[in-house]
Amino acid sequence: MADGAVAAAPGRRALAAALPALGVAAIWAFLVVFLVYPLARVFYDAFSDEAGRLTLENFAVFAADAFYRRSLWNSLLLGLGTVAATSVLGFAIALLLVRYEFPGRNLFGYLTLIPIISPPLVGVLGFTFIMGKAGTVNILLEDWLGLARPINFVYGLHGVLLVETLHLFPMITLNVVDALGRIDPSLEEAAESVGARGWRRLATITLPLTTPGYVAGALLVFIWTFSDFATPLVLGVHDLLASQAYLNIVQFVDRRLFRMGLVISALMVALAIVFLVAARRYVAIKDYSSLAYSRVPRRHLGRLGAAGAVTFLSTVMAFSFIPYLGVALASVGKGWSMTPFPLRYTGLYFERVIVETPKYIVNSLLYAALAVLLCVVIGVPIAWILARTRLPGRDTLDGLNTLILAVPGTAIGIAYVRAFHVELPWLAAPLTSLWIILPIVLAVRRLPYTVRGSYASLLLVHRSMEEAAASVGATGVRSFRDVTLPLIWRGVLVGSLFSFMTSLQEASAVLFLSLGGWETIPVGIFAFYIAGSANEAAALGVILIAVAAVSALAINRVAGARMGGMFG
Amino acid sequence: MRIELHEVTKRFATTTAVDRVSLEIGDGELFTLLGPSGCGKTTLLRLIAGFNAVDGGEIRFGARRVNALPPHQRNIGVVFQNYALWPHMTVRGNVTYGLRLRKLPASEIGRRLAAGLARVNLTGLEDRYPGQLSGGQQQRVALARALVLNPDILLLDEPLSNLDAKIRVQVRGEIRALQQDLGITTVYVTHDQEEALSLSDRVAVMREGRVQQVAPPKTLYERPLNRFVADFVGTNNFVRGVVKTVADGRVVVDTPLGPIRARPGDVAAGGPCVVAVRPENVSLEGAGDNVVEGRVRLASYLGNTLRYDVETAPGLVLKVDVGDPWQHDVLPAGRTVRVAFAASATLVLRDD
Numbered sequence: 002m003a004d005g006a007v008a009a010a011p012g013r014r015a016l017a018a019a020l021p022a023l024g025v026a027a028i029w030a031f032l033v034v035f036l037v038y039p040l041a042r043v044f045y046d047a048f049s050d051e052a053g054r055l056t057l058e059n060f061a062v063f064a065a066d067a068f069y070r071r072s073l074w075n076s077l078l079l080g081l082g083t084v085a086a087t088s089v090l091g092f093a094i095a096l097l098l099v100r101y102e103f104p105g106r107n108l109f110g111y112l113t114l115i116p117i118i119s120p121p122l123v124g125v126l127g128f129t130f131i132m133g134k135a136g137t138v139n140i141l142l143e144d145w146l147g148l149a150r151p152i153n154f155v156y157g158l159h160g161v162l163l164v165e166t167l168h169l170f171p172m173i174t175l176n177v178v179d180a181l182g183r184i185d186p187s188l189e190e191a192a193e194s195v196g197a198r199g200w201r202r203l204a205t206i207t208l209p210l211t212t213p214g215y216v217a218g219a220l221l222v223f224i225w226t227f228s229d230f231a232t233p234l235v236l237g238v239h240d241l242l243a244s245q246a247y248l249n250i251v252q253f254v255d256r257r258l259f260r261m262g263l264v265i266s267a268l269m270v271a272l273a274i275v276f277l278v279a280a281r282r283y284v285a286i287k288d289y290s291s292l293a294y295s296r297v298p299r300r301h302l303g304r305l306g307a308a309g310a311v312t313f314l315s316t317v318m319a320f321s322f323i324p325y326l327g328v329a330l331a332s333v334g335k336g337w338s339m340t341p342f343p344l345r346y347t348g349l350y351f352e353r354v355i356v357e358t359p360k361y362i363v364n365s366l367l368y369a370a371l372a373v374l375l376c377v378v379i380g381v382p383i384a385w386i387l388a389r390t391r392l393p394g395r396d397t398l399d400g401l402n403t404l405i406l407a408v409p410g411t412a413i414g415i416a417y418v419r420a421f422h423v424e425l426p427w428l429a430a431p432l433t434s435l436w437i438i439l440p441i442v443l444a445v446r447r448l449p450y451t452v453r454g455s456y457a458s459l460l461l462v463h464r465s466m467e468e469a470a471a472s473v474g475a476t477g478v479r480s481f482r483d484v485t486l487p488l489i490w491r492g493v494l495v496g497s498l499f500s501f502m503t504s505l506q507e508a509s510a511v512l513f514l515s516l517g518g519w520e521t522i523p524v525g526i527f528a529f530y531i532a533g534s535a536n537e538a539a540a541l542g543v544i545l546i547a548v549a550a551v552s553a554l555a556i557n558r559v560a561g562a563r564m565g566g567m568f569g
Numbered sequence: 570m571r572i573e574l575h576e577v578t579k580r581f582a583t584t585t586a587v588d589r590v591s592l593e594i595g596d597g598e599l600f601t602l603l604g605p606s607g608c609g610k611t612t613l614l615r616l617i618a619g620f621n622a623v624d625g626g627e628i629r630f631g632a633r634r635v636n637a638l639p640p641h642q643r644n645i646g647v648v649f650q651n652y653a654l655w656p657h658m659t660v661r662g663n664v665t666y667g668l669r670l671r672k673l674p675a676s677e678i679g680r681r682l683a684a685g686l687a688r689v690n691l692t693g694l695e696d697r698y699p700g701q702l703s704g705g706q707q708q709r710v711a712l713a714r715a716l717v718l719n720p721d722i723l724l725l726d727e728p729l730s731n732l733d734a735k736i737r738v739q740v741r742g743e744i745r746a747l748q749q750d751l752g753i754t755t756v757y758v759t760h761d762q763e764e765a766l767s768l769s770d771r772v773a774v775m776r777e778g779r780v781q782q783v784a785p786p787k788t789l790y791e792r793p794l795n796r797f798v799a800d801f802v803g804t805n806n807f808v809r810g811v812v813k814t815v816a817d818g819r820v821v822v823d824t825p826l827g828p829i830r831a832r833p834g835d836v837a838a839g840g841p842c843v844v845a846v847r848p849e850n851v852s853l854e855g856a857g858d859n860v861v862e863g864r865v866r867l868a869s870y871l872g873n874t875l876r877y878d879v880e881t882a883p884g885l886v887l888k889v890d891v892g893d894p895w896q897h898d899v900l901p902a903g904r905t906v907r908v909a910f911a912a913s914a915t916l917v918l919r920d921d
Binding site for chain 2 (some may be wrong): 185187190191192193195198205206209210213406
C-alpha cells in the first residue's frame, strides 16, 4: 500500500491533497443552501413588503391582531405548561429509577422510553379514540353512570397539554437519569455531614446538580410543543402560533395571509433561538463536571414506599399506553362507534394502506434511508472537524448544528416552501417539485443527532491512538479507516438509527412540502384523519409505531439504553 | 475529643472490609490510617463519620457512643478525596451552607466565613465557583468548609491524592500546622507512606480490614512488627532463612547468602524467618557484621541517593543506597562488589 501511494502519479496526489478542502467546501455549501439561505429568506420576507422594501409593518399587523396575540400567548403558555408538567413527572420518575430499589424497577426503566416511540401525531389519534367525546371512556361513563353529556378530556388546550406531556416526559427523565448518574456520592455525603438531609438535600444539592442535563431536556420539550401544529389541529385547537402558521401557509391563495405565515414562522425561529441562547448561557456558567468515583447506592423502599412507587409509575405508564391501545383497536375495529370497544374486527384497513397504496411505507422508508445516508455523509465529517481540527469557522459550524435543534420543523418546512419555490434554470422547475427535497429536509432536521453521536464517540477515541497509527505509517485516511472508524461506528450507528426513527415520524416539515405521490406515513395519517378516515390513519399509526419500536430496540442493543446523551 | 473504636466490624456482600478493629485516638492527635487500596482504611473512616453503619463493635467520641448517630449529629468535619465541593455553589455558598442550615444570624455567618477563609489563605475568592479554582485552592475550600462548623473531629480521606507532587508537600505542611494550631483530633487516610510518616502523631497500618501495627512514625519505620509493615513502609531488602542459634542478644540465620548475624526478633531457633535490612543501612565498603559478595546489575541515580541493585545469589537482589553520590563514581554493571551491613541494622521477622 505504502509503496503504491508513493508511486502514485503527481496528479492523483494533488487531487488527494485537495480532497479534504473540497469536502469541507461541500459541507459548507450544503449547510448554506439548505439551512442558512431558507431561514434568511423567511426573515427577509418577514421584514419586507410585497415590493421588497424593508419594513416592520408585518409585525405591526401581527401585534395589532388580537387573535395572533392570543395565539402567541397560548403557545408560550402551552410550552411553559408542558415544560412544568413534564418536569414534575420526569424528575419524579428519574429519581425513583436511579435512587430507589423496588419491584419492577428495571421494567419501568424500559417502559419509560416507550412514549417517545410513538410520534405525537399517532399519540393524539389514540387519545381521541379512547378519551374523545365518543371514546371508550365516555361511552363507559354513560353506560355505567348515566352521564348525560360526554366529558371533554382532550379537545382544547388542556388536551394538547396532556398529550404533549405524556409524549415528552421521557426527554426529561432520560436527561435527569443521566445527570443523576454522574453525581458523586461524596457531594451528597458532604451535605449530610453538615446537616442537610431528605428533602432539603434533594432541593439544595441533588436537583441543582442535574441542571445542565435538565435544561437541555426542557428546552427540547419547549421547542417541540411550541412548534407542533398537528396535535393541536387534531384536537381542534387553532389559536396557537404553529397552527396559525400552518393554516396560513397551506391555503396558498391569500398572499397577505401567506406572508403572515412567514412572519409567524420567523417569530417562532427567533423565539426558539432566544430560548436556546438563554439556556446555553445559563448552562455554560455551570461547570458541574466533577470526578465521580462511584455511584450513589440505591435505597430499598419499604413496603409502603414500594407500593406507592409502583402505583405511581403504573398510572403514568397506563396513561402513556392509552394511545397505543386506541390506535391498535381503531386499526382493526370495524364500524366502531358508540361502543366502548369495536364489535367486529377486520384487516381491511391494513390491506388498504399496505397492499392497495403501498406508497406511504415505500416513501417513508426511502426518504428516511436517504436522509440518514445524507446525515452520515455530512454529519460524520462535521463531527470530525469539530473534534479534531482547528479549521476556521469551526465555532460557526457548531453553532449551526445546535441551531438546527432549536429551529422548529414547522419553520423549516415553511422556509423551504418559500425559498425553493423558485424555478431552477437548468431544470425548468423549482426544487419544491422534486421529491428529493423531502430526504434533504429530513437530513437537515436530523443532522444534529448524527453529529452529536459521532462527536461524542470521537472524543472517546484519544488522539494519541490516531497518532500511534500515523507513527507506524498509516496516512490520515488510512488511520481513520483502520483505527478511528472501528472505534466510533457504534456512536455513528446509534445516531443514524435515532435519525432514521425520528425521520420516519417527522410530520411538521414534511407536511408543508409533500405533494401528491410523495406521501409518507405521517402525511398519510394526517390526511386520512382530516378526511375522516380514522381507521386507515390508525393502521398507518400502528405501522409507524412498529417500525419505530424496532429501531428503538436496535438502538438499545447497540447503545445499551444510554439515549440521554442524544438530547444534550 | 478522644475517639475509641472497640472491635469495629463492617461487612459488605462478600468481604469483611473492616475486621474487629480496636483503636484509641487521643485528644488533639493526628492519627493516620495507612494501607494499600482495598485495605479498609476509607471504610473505617466512613464508619467513624457515620456514612456507613457498623455491623459490630462500638465507636465512642469521648464518653458518647455514636454508633447510631447520623453524620451531622457527630460534630465532625469531612474532607473528601475529590473534595466534593458543590459545583453549583460559590466558595461562599460551599463554606456557609452548614451555617445557613443551622440558621445562624447573617453577621455570625459572615464572621465565620471570613475567619475560615483567612485560616486557609483564600480571602478574596468568596465569589468564585469551584470550577474556577486550582486543585490546591479547591482542597483548601474543602478544608474551610469542614472546619467552619467548629467540629470536634476532622476526618480527611486522601485529601492530597489529586494534587501535584510539589503542591502536595506544601499543603501537607499547611494541614499539619492548621491541625496543631486548632488542636483538633484528626483522622487522616492515605496510601502514601511518606505522607503518613511526615505528618502523623501515630499511624495505624491496615491490611485486609485488620490493623497490623499502631505506632509513631519513627517506631513504624525502624521497628515494624511484621513483614507486611516492613515492606509497605519504606523500602526493605528481605532474605529468607531459618533461625539457627539465639544467644547473647544475637541470632544467626541460615540463608542462601550464608549465615547472617542479626538482631533477635520473636522467632525461636529452628523457625523460618525473613531478615529485613533497609538499603540505606547496606554499604559497599566491605566491612561489617555481614559481608556478601555480589555483582552490580543496575545503578539508579536519584539525586540525593544512588541505588544499586546487587545480585548476591541467583535470583536474590539486594538494594544498596549510596547516601552521598557526589563523592562517588558510579560502578558499571557487572562489577563485583562486597556489600556489608551491621547486625544492629537488621530485623528478624516471621515469614508470613
